[in-house]
Amino acid sequence: MPTSTAVGAVPDTGSLSALARALLDTASLTRVMPERVRVAPVEPFPGDGTSSAQALLDRLTGALGLPEVEMVPEPGPLSAAELAVSRRLALRPPDSAADEDQLEDVARQVLTAFPGRPIVVPAYDGSPLRCWAAGPEDAPAVAVVSACGMPVGLASNWLAALSSSYRVVTWESRGLFAGDDGSGLSELVGHSLDVQGDDLLAVLDGFGIPRAHAMGLCGGAAIALAATARSDRITSMSLWHGDYELGDEAPKTAHQRDVESLLAMVARGRQQAAGMHRLMSRPATLEALRQDIAHYLIHPYATSELLYRYGLLNGAIMSTDCRPLLTAGQPTLVVTSAKDTTAHPAGSEFIAAHLPRAELRSMPEGDHLTAFDAGSELVDLAREFLRDVTTEDRKGT
Structure with a gap:
């Protein structure tokens, strides 16, 4: 993983692929909810972390062909289903960057990983x-x-x-x-x-x-x-x-x-x-x-x-x-x-x-x-x- 300036959020593991897997793992919910699913971080992001995280999520859901999710600062307004998605994503303050080639590679790897596409x-x-x-x-x-x-x-x-x-x-x-x-x-x-x-x-x-x-x-x-x-x-x-x-x-x-x-x-x-x-x-x-x-x-x-x-x-x-x-x-x-x-x-x-x-x-x-x-x-x-x-x-x- 690159270590240049942060552009988005990552889950506990610090891995872009882990975030991609989590997005795919929760896709049954994000595909079926009538409105865009809101997600909250594990703890509030400092500075402009929320907007940076949103940018990465938008790029990653686009590469995975998934519905977009909407970052909110805290879990207070979320429904039970949205909280379940948030906990699976386990978003933390941004600490890594991903160029477009890497992001596309991660998306391809996750989409073809076991058990694969239906x-x-x-x-x-x-x-x-x-x-x-x-x-x-x-x-x-x-x-x-x-x-x-x-x-x-x-x-x-x-x-x-x-x-x-x-x-x-x-x-x-x-x-x-x-x-x-x-x-x-x-x-x-x-x-x-x-x-x-x-x-x-x-x-x-x-x-x-x-x-x-x-x-x-x-x-x-x-x-x-x-x-x-x-x-x-x-x-x-x-x-x-x-x-x-x-x-x-x-x-x-x-x-x-x-x-x-x-x-x-x-x-x-x-x-x-x-x-x-x-x-x-x-x-x-x-x-x-x-x-x-x-x-x-x-x-x-x-x-x-x-x-x-x-x-x-x-x-x-x-x-x-x-x-x-x-x-x-x-x-x-x-x-x-x-x-x-x-x-x-x-x-x-x-x-x-x-x-x-x-x-x-x-x-x-x-x-x-x-x-x-x-x-x-x-x-x-x-x-x-x-x-x-x-x-x-x-x-x-």
Whole structure:
């Protein structure tokens, strides 16, 4: 990095590339917010630091093809979503300069870094699905089915952990993410659990994958079940801290009950969603979110339209009875933890007991969100199971 006169702000690391990565990492929010997102520094800038920082941000967002953000001196007026973006950017007083060639080089490197740019695949009803793929094309395939409404960044640790040995694909929920071209949100054509299960199969079609292991996390576990019940192209499953509707067969946590009630209310109409969105835009909302991933977790609550659509999509996941889906005979690993206070472990225990070829692993540590962290113990467990269930796939390659 050059050390000449300062022209802009940098995050904690002092790296222009770190700032570029943070801007790209928060793009799901800046692309979908109806007005330019405001961001505040970690602490007030001295002198004309704010204007210098704005100049660098404008140049960097332009090079990355992202919406501009607006610097403000302090976080006081910001919404919860804007605060989440600000904390991810971690802007500090300007202390470095970047010439245009360097800035363009950094932008190119960041845009092509793992997991890369999305590939748009059409769902069966024509809805555009933002998808990613990593790993050898001739390796056994793993479809990572993430939680509804979560940006790809939340699942990227799993993509990185598995893509050395497997062809790993994933996608973002239909209708909840704006395109890179500035076109905004696409129409939400369908939202049922079956439709979302079909999206998994459409993603496989888009990448020319005939069969795959489905790895479902949180509500993605129910989507994986729905796809597996409808198609033998899913040859095996792993279901991690799944969120299931099982009637009276398993209790739900207070969190599950509260979220299900919230989603039912906002799904009634855009007016109800707008009222709830005003409440959830307050900065206090961030207090309940894990700070290092808050910019992902807050995405489906960032606008009233997103919240309405999230009520339809995740509401369908959380309210559709999964018991009729438990006839699939594919080998399945079911993972939970007694310390999960988000999705009740009893749901996973019921699933494992009633799927014909399932095994249950209850981990001694780890809450709901650590399933997305892809820690070494969980990765080892996933790889061990995948080696067992993909042996035939490997023999055929």
